[in-house]
Amino acid sequence: MKEIISKLNKQFESRIRLGIMSVLMVNESVDFNTLKELLDTTDGNLASHLYALERNSLLEVRKQFVGRKPNTRYKITESGRFSFREHLNYLEKLMKNQFK
């Protein structure tokens, strides 16, 4: 059990990061405000988590302007998709262990 926990993917240790990745898995791209609404969090908190995920190249950022307003969209990368699936596999293992 302990050995499994040590393998826990650090990327997904926070609720917000896991949430961001869940949303990006099923949407082609999502903008900042939509993520903020869905995850019910603050600008600063969300931005720092997004930045962490970007740094680990789990997601891509695309900045553009809608009229005069900046609009930032996020998209999952291949490695992001892979890591998320791995995390799901890991959760599955944990649950199987729990119910043994």
Added chain:
Amino acid sequence: MEQNQEPIQQINEIRNLMERSSRFISLSGLSGISAGIIALIGAGVAFFYLDFDQRYFDINRYFTEMSYQKLGSSWLFITTDAIIVLALALFSGIYFTTLKARKQGLKVWDNTARRMVINLFIPLTAGGVFCLILLYHHLVFLMAPATLIFYGLALINASKYTYHEIRVLGISEIILGLMASWLVGYGLLFWAVGFGVMHIFYGMMMFFRYESVRK
């Protein structure tokens, strides 16, 4: 801070977010039921106004009598009837869906709603324009089938962003539309079944599946 809890909670959260962010789940079954009832009343009004003389059940009489002077006199009434039905159905649909969203603690007009509406309106607009063209070519008898077919296509397109029942409803509307374009005299009847009975049927199905059981 927000550390992850039990795996089961994590999985619930993942599933919840995936659903909420990709599909419009506030669509209420009651919207369908109310829209269906309104459509049935509207079709009934049109039916009785057109003298209740079996015009819609006899193809030969339909072609001879449904000529332009006849339609010309009832044109205003039927159009008003149709617009009132459309407005009331839309209003009640939006009302019940807003109610459900509030109960779920979600915003009604979010990204998923926008995507659903945009995808609904692409085939629907094409259908509307096509019906105007039919009118222009004096092919009035094809209008009821055309509205059903295009509405069905619009629902199938929109269903990718909401409950899958909408897809089945769309397929039913297309089948009814094709039947109506074959049996041209029964336009109003097929219209009443498609927009009235089908909405009520699938509305009830959605209501009992997603709304009545939930706390």
